[in-house]
Amino acid sequence: MSNPRRITQRDIARLARVSQATVSLVLNNRTDAGVRIAPETRERVLEVIRETGYVADPIARRLVDRRNRIIGVFTYEPVFPSATRDFYHPFLVGIEEAAERLGCDLLLFTSTPVVDGRRRILHEENRLRLADGSVLLGRHMDADEVSKLVADGYPIAAVGRRDHDAVPYVGADYAAATAALVRNAVALGHRTCAYVGPGAGAESSTDRLRGFRDAAGDAIHATDVNASALDALLAAGVTALFVEEPADAVALVGFARERGLRVPADLSVLTLGDPVRPIDGDPADRLDFTGFSIPRREMGWQAVEVLTESLEGAATGLQRLLACEPVAGTTLARPAAH
Amino acid sequence: MSNPRRITQRDIARLARVSQATVSLVLNNRTDAGVRIAPETRERVLEVIRETGYVADPIARRLVDRRNRIIGVFTYEPVFPSATRDFYHPFLVGIEEAAERLGCDLLLFTSTPVVDGRRRILHEENRLRLADGSVLLGRHMDADEVSKLVADGYPIAAVGRRDHDAVPYVGADYAAATAALVRNAVALGHRTCAYVGPGAGAESSTDRLRGFRDAAGDAIHATDVNASALDALLAAGVTALFVEEPADAVALVGFARERGLRVPADLSVLTLGDPVRPIDGDPADRLDFTGFSIPRREMGWQAVEVLTESLEGAATGLQRLLACEPVAGTTLARPAAH
DNA sequence: TCAAGGCGCTAATACGAATTATCAAAGGGG
DNA sequence: CCCCTTTGATAATTCGTATTAGCGCCTTGA
Numbered sequence: 001m002s003n004p005r006r007i008t009q010r011d012i013a014r015l016a017r018v019s020q021a022t023v024s025l026v027l028n029n030r031t032d033a034g035v036r037i038a039p040e041t042r043e044r045v046l047e048v049i050r051e052t053g054y055v056a057d058p059i060a061r062r063l064v065d066r067r068n069r070i071i072g073v074f075t076y077e078p079v080f081p082s083a084t085r086d087f088y089h090p091f092l093v094g095i096e097e098a099a100e101r102l103g104c105d106l107l108l109f110t111s112t113p114v115v116d117g118r119r120r121i122l123h124e125e126n127r128l129r130l131a132d133g134s135v136l137l138g139r140h141m142d143a144d145e146v147s148k149l150v151a152d153g154y155p156i157a158a159v160g161r162r163d164h165d166a167v168p169y170v171g172a173d174y175a176a177a178t179a180a181l182v183r184n185a186v187a188l189g190h191r192t193c194a195y196v197g198p199g200a201g202a203e204s205s206t207d208r209l210r211g212f213r214d215a216a217g218d219a220i221h222a223t224d225v226n227a228s229a230l231d232a233l234l235a236a237g238v239t240a241l242f243v244e245e246p247a248d249a250v251a252l253v254g255f256a257r258e259r260g261l262r263v264p265a266d267l268s269v270l271t272l273g274d275p276v277r278p279i280d281g282d283p284a285d286r287l288d289f290t291g292f293s294i295p296r297r298e299m300g301w302q303a304v305e306v307l308t309e310s311l312e313g314a315a316t317g318l319q320r321l322l323a324c325e326p327v328a329g330t331t332l333a334r335p336a337a338h
Numbered sequence: 339m340s341n342p343r344r345i346t347q348r349d350i351a352r353l354a355r356v357s358q359a360t361v362s363l364v365l366n367n368r369t370d371a372g373v374r375i376a377p378e379t380r381e382r383v384l385e386v387i388r389e390t391g392y393v394a395d396p397i398a399r400r401l402v403d404r405r406n407r408i409i410g411v412f413t414y415e416p417v418f419p420s421a422t423r424d425f426y427h428p429f430l431v432g433i434e435e436a437a438e439r440l441g442c443d444l445l446l447f448t449s450t451p452v453v454d455g456r457r458r459i460l461h462e463e464n465r466l467r468l469a470d471g472s473v474l475l476g477r478h479m480d481a482d483e484v485s486k487l488v489a490d491g492y493p494i495a496a497v498g499r500r501d502h503d504a505v506p507y508v509g510a511d512y513a514a515a516t517a518a519l520v521r522n523a524v525a526l527g528h529r530t531c532a533y534v535g536p537g538a539g540a541e542s543s544t545d546r547l548r549g550f551r552d553a554a555g556d557a558i559h560a561t562d563v564n565a566s567a568l569d570a571l572l573a574a575g576v577t578a579l580f581v582e583e584p585a586d587a588v589a590l591v592g593f594a595r596e597r598g599l600r601v602p603a604d605l606s607v608l609t610l611g612d613p614v615r616p617i618d619g620d621p622a623d624r625l626d627f628t629g630f631s632i633p634r635r636e637m638g639w640q641a642v643e644v645l646t647e648s649l650e651g652a653a654t655g656l657q658r659l660l661a662c663e664p665v666a667g668t669t670l671a672r673p674a675a676h
Numbered sequence: 677t678c679a680a681g682g683c684g685c686t687a688a689t690a691c692g693a694a695t696t697a698t699c700a701a702a703g704g705g706g
Numbered sequence: 707c708c709c710c711t712t713t714g715a716t717a718a719t720t721c722g723t724a725t726t727a728g729c730g731c732c733t734t735g736a
Contacts, residue, residue: 008722019686024724034726036684058465060722062397063691066344069449070396070468099448105465106446107408110437127443129344129393130408152391346692357716362694372696374714398692401721 007054016041016048023049027056067311069104071095071304072131076138087276087296091137091159094300102308107131128154133311135159135303139202139276157307159299161203161321168310168318170302174204174272175211177292177324181242181270182215188334190240190268194220194233196252197244197272208244208272230255239335240268246275249289253331263287264333273324290329295322345392354379354386361387365394400467405649407442409433409642410469412450414457414476425614425634429475429497432638440646445469459483466492471649473497473641477540477614495645497637499541499659506648506656508640512542512610513549515630515662519580519608520553526672528578528606532558532571534590535582535610546582546610568593577673578606584613587627591669601625602671611662628667633660 009023016023018041025035026045048054062068073095075088099106107130128134133155136146143164149156150166161171182193193216199209213219220236222229225248233241243249249271253263261267271291279286299322306318347361354361356379363373364383386392396406411433413426437444445468450457459466459474460483466472471493474484481502487494488504499509520531531554537547551557558574560567563586571579581587587609591601599605609629617624637660644656 006722010722020723021686021688021725022684024722025685028724030725036682038684041684057467057722059397059400059467060691061724063401063693063722064724066691068395068397068468069465070445096446096448099446100450100452103449105449105468108434108444108446110434110442110444127393127407128391130396130406130443154391344692347694348692358693359695359716359718360714362692363715366694368695374712376714379714395692398721399694401692402694403721 006057007052009054009056012045012048012052012054015052016045018045068130068132069102070107070131071099071102071104071307072107072109072128072134074109074128074134074136074138076140086278087274088137090296091300091303094297094302095135095304096300097297098301098304102304104304104308109134133157133307135300135307139204155307155310157303157310157318159303161207161319163203168306170299170306170320170322171203171207172273172294172299172324173321174207174324175214176321177326178208178211178242178272179215180326181272181290181292182212185240185242185268185270185332186215186217188332190335191217192220192237193217193240193242194222194236194238195242195244196222196225196229196233196248198223199244204273205244208242212242225251227255227258230259234259234267238267240270240332242270242272244272245277246271246273246289246291247277247279250279250281250286253287264290264331266336268332268335270329270332288330290327290332292324292326294324298322344395345390346395347392350383350386350390350392353390354383356383396468405470406468407440408445408469409437409440409442409645410445410447410466410472412447412457412459412466412472412474414478424616425612426475428634429638429641432635432640433473433642434638435635436639436642440642442642447472460486471495471645473638473645477542493645493648495641495648495656497641499545499657501541506644508637508644508658508660509545510542510611510632510637510662511659512545512662513552514659515664516546516549516580516610517553518664519610519628519630520550523578523580523606523608523670524553524555526670528673529555530558530575531555531578531580532560532574532576533580533582534560534563534571534586536561537582542611543582546580550580563589565593565596568597572597572605576605578608578670580608580610582610583615584609584611584627584629585615585617588617588619588624591625602628602669604674606670606673608667608670626668628665628670630662630664632662636660 009020009027012023013020022037022041023045026037026042027049096106109127136156136158139160141158141162146156146158146162146164146167150164156168158167158169160169162169185193193212195209195212195216197208198205199221200206209221220233220238222233230252241249241252243252249269253269256263256267256269263269269289271289273292273294274296302320302322306320310318347358350361351358360375360379361383364375364380365387396408399406434444447465449465450459459480474494474496477498479496479500484494484496484500484502484505488502494506496505496507498507500507523531533547533550535546536543537559538544547559558571558576560571568590579587579590581590587607591607594601594605594607601607607627609627611630611632612634640658640660644658648656
């Protein structure tokens, strides 16, 4: 069961009594100045090609133009499994669609070792160079690693804004979306708002906090999510919570209800994006939070676009912020008159 | 920001003050008789490779025909998006896990053109040869395409049994699982059972029908899923429905209830696998169907295993059928005494 | 009759990595 | 001092395709 050698241009050339170069020229239909093939010769070659069903080996073709048409996808979490898959899935949908449109294949770096539940890009056996460039996905990215990649001239596009100057990215405009939400709340009469979330670490967190501070008059920032943290906020006169992570919002609503508070009548609770962590509890009695959603699919799509543009040598328009979609929801109301 | 040329072995060679050939030898860890590299030279080369993050170009490598440690994944439907993603997802989880364990990367053939909502493997610019071999995923596979791949000596492993003699696959034993279900029903007193599903086309459908026929005494086969089809079955004295697709089972239960029938008291309804089509309606009042589930993750896992074994030259054990897991459920009961 | 130029095609080379044959230098034995 | 062996590395070639320079032949014009 040895596999028959693939038919090559040399074979075609022999059968058509021409040179391999002529076959290539005919095949590529070259008619530039300086390249001429007699119609009868061309026909003879085409005839042999038809008879043999020859198709050019795409691999050898790529060797010549030095582009593999492979786009790498690096995720800091495993792609398919894991609790956060629902969050990352839409990004991948966008990436896949864009790759398909561009005629590129996607290489998932599954060979990357996982340390402490996270992947390291730059390990000794990294195979990044298999791809023409890579899309980077994940909330937390090691800034050093990213810098090193950029410094090495390895083409990347991050999904999500990155602080590093020179990194091409497609991010969501969390600052603007958060600020807009806060202004809505203020317009309804809320005077004391609180931001609940890390507010540091990932760019997506700092951006939200920044947007919050820009728009909120009396700006309170809490990081803990538990009953006593809520008590402290309430004691400070907070009437609206802006919660980074919906799972935390659900928990806070629970604590509020335990205290006999109604949402949103007594306390407004807004979310700042889609759930990264899965949400516990019965989906049936889940609140329809007021907040915004992240244009994840579009971000994936455009990240591939940005990557290919940087491969083409474009130097501008490689950092983009997309607007988030407001979600009306039912968890924002006028604060109770006190 | 010009496009940085890819690093080549020649570059490594220059930096390490050796020849390109030496770099190749070190890289492939060649120690055959006749090939010797001084430890210090080897170390010098490896050091440069580490510094530069060099990886052999998969394209050039394939030209001289060596392994890439890349496993191709070809799906007849788009991988990430679409209504059927929930069905395919577990297969991918298994594939990814196996790839990670083997230290291989996954190449998703997104470059494949989609025609009529389905992908074609063998188009003129197909890039299958980028991968060492490929896992094929999807209910319906073009038999001609698969035959051609096998004939060409391209290593593949299908997820799901394939009729073609020589195709390595990891399938689910639908026949046995279906037969076991039917025997349970018969033991409970059901005399007239019906199979509802295509029963033809994909191997997975013919297998289920075969298992059904083997075990059912009075074998009725229906393909339509609507109210009048149900009436016809009931008129024929059917007391248990074996439905290939859970979404159809849900619909049939709906029709039965409209007729005042209770499930399972008046009619048992069993399912033959996990939902390929998404199920409409409120998840809250969804029935817990008796039936079986498909070991999807395990199938994906073993498909990669089978593929690598066939790459290693193994000629046996390349066709496997895995048992399906019975699901007790609540939709099977003794038939009403008439 | 001969230079100029058009035409049709081919030889040669590049692309990046793997492999084989070969070669230079060093060491050992007689 | 010569021959032979071992060691360590390299030049040259291969894979299949694309590209370019240029080679003969033929026509044309003066």
